[in-house]
Amino acid sequence: xxxxxxxxxxxxxxxxxxxxxxxxxxxxxxxxxxxxxxxxxxxxxxxxxxxxxxxxxxxxxxxxxxxxxxxxxxxxxxxxxxxxxxxxxxxxxxxxxxxxxxxxxxxxxxxxxxxxx
Numbered sequence: 001x002x003x004x005x006x007x008x009x010x011x012x013x014x015x016x017x018x019x020x021x022x023x024x025x026x027x028x029x030x031x032x033x034x035x036x037x038x039x040x041x042x043x044x045x046x047x048x049x050x051x052x053x054x055x056x057x058x059x060x061x062x063x064x065x066x067x068x069x070x071x072x073x074x075x076x077x078x079x080x081x082x083x084x085x086x087x088x089x090x091x092x093x094x095x096x097x098x099x100x101x102x103x104x105x106x107x108x109x110x111x112x113x114x115x116x117x
Contacts, residue, residue, distance in 0.1 A: 002089050005110040007052045008080055011044055012107060019047045036060040043083065051084035073101035 001017055010016035022045040029038050042054045058076040078097040082090045097103040 001048060001050075002091060004052075004080060004082065004090055004092055004095055005107075005114070007044070007046060007050060007082075007090075008095070008107065009111065010046070011052070011054065011080075014107075014111065018050070020044050021047050048088070049084065049086040050082070050088060050090065053079075053081045053083050055079045055081070073099045075099055078103050 006016055006018055010018050010020055024043045026041045027039065028041075029036060031037070036059070038058045038060065040054075040056045044052045044054065046052070056076060056078050058074070076099055078100070079094060081094040085093075095106070097106065
């Protein structure tokens with residue numbers, strides 16, 4: 001339970017050694033220089049006291065977001081950060097992705113590595 005992936009796996013609904021016991025969501029939309037920005041922040045509390053914060057930010061210019069070609073992964077910013085680790089030395093303390101495709105690939109590789117051990 002010292003690997004950040006253990007917690008991200010639980011957040012993504014994969015089998016994990018930890019269980020989410022509580023979560024708080026905050027969403028925020030605003031206009032910045034003509035660009036609509038959608039932010040979402042979720043704090044996850046786990047059964048062992050660890051708290052992980054998920055943050056996502058996505059820009060939408062004139063409602064274009066969501067209309068990209070199927071083979072293009074839209075840019076967005078995703079991060080997972082350890083806010084409270086209790087007695088665990090969780091590594092890494094923060095993981096950042098530039099889009100959902102990058103996040104999905106990392107999760108896939110981490111799952112395969114865990115299954116191999």
